[in-house]
Amino acid sequence: KQEVTQIPAALSVPEGENLVLNCSFTDSAIYNLQWFRQDPGKGLTSLLLIQSSQREQTSGRLNASLDKSSGRSTLYIAASQPGDSATYLCLEVKAAGNKLTFGGGTRVLVKP
Amino acid sequence: DAMVIQNPRYQVTQFGKPVTLSCSQTLNHNVMYWYQQKSSQAPKLLFHYYDKDFNNEADTPDNFQSRRPNTSFCFLDIRSPGLGDAAMYLCATSRDRDRSYNEQFFGPGTRLTVL
Numbered sequence: 001k002q003e004v005t006q007i008p009a010a011l012s013v014p015e016g017e018n019l020v021l022n023c024s025f026t027d028s029a030i031y032n033l034q035w036f037r038q039d040p041g042k043g044l045t046s047l048l049l050i051q052s053s054q055r056e057q058t059s060g061r062l063n064a065s066l067d068k069s070s071g072r073s074t075l076y077i078a079a080s081q082p083g084d085s086a087t088y089l090c091l092e093v094k095a096a097g098n099k100l101t102f103g104g105g106t107r108v109l110v111k112p
Numbered sequence: 113d114a115m116v117i118q119n120p121r122y123q124v125t126q127f128g129k130p131v132t133l134s135c136s137q138t139l140n141h142n143v144m145y146w147y148q149q150k151s152s153q154a155p156k157l158l159f160h161y162y163d164k165d166f167n168n169e170a171d172t173p174d175n176f177q178s179r180r181p182n183t184s185f186c187f188l189d190i191r192s193p194g195l196g197d198a199a200m201y202l203c204a205t206s207r208d209r210d211r212s213y214n215e216q217f218f219g220p221g222t223r224l225t226v227l
């Protein structure tokens with residue numbers, strides 16, 4: 001059964017600490033993996049997209065890596081700030097049939 | 113700015129009373145998606161349109177229907193809402209389904225309450 005897993009489900013860190021968020025998937029035949037941020041009661045904001053041919057993507061304090069052989073993507077957020085508090089979701093996009101599956105999300109709290 | 117717009121942002125309906133949610137996009141993308149997100153859960157894909165071609169997910173209830181009258185607009189119809197259909201409904205678009213162009217762009221969502 002296809003599954004996308006995010007562990008831990010919740011994470012609390014002091015301001016300034018680096019965040020490491022994990023996304024695991026069971027099938028290496030993916031098109032791409034996309035990371036999103038969701039604030040409570042809001043829609044999804046795209047953070048980074050990694051295509052299957054890429055190993056990582058960077059945007060400002062954010063860096064996402066993709067390792068298809070181990071079925072893992074990691075989102076790093078450097079020098080966390082209270083404004084980074086949100087739920088972070090990964091989305092796996094597979095090939096034929098445009099199969100899209102979200103992970104369960106990691107709820108992050110950055111304490112001042 | 114090019115974007116995905118959802119109206120209304122909040123919708124209240126009565127048990128069993130049909131309701132329609134609206135999504136529009138100025139991105140001129142070929143693909144439009146509808147997701148359902150229940151409280152503290154991940155979004156779940158209901159269906160998508162690739163141009164005029166409708167693609168239903170296998171486990172989407174028959175109670176949910178969709179229409180795409182043109183490239184810009186897509187509607188989600190819930191024929192007889194039940195209490196279990198209360199959720200956030202998210203619309204998304206992608207330029208295409210090809211691996212290089214299926215980055216998802218989301219609207220702000222419509223929160224549906226069923227009384």
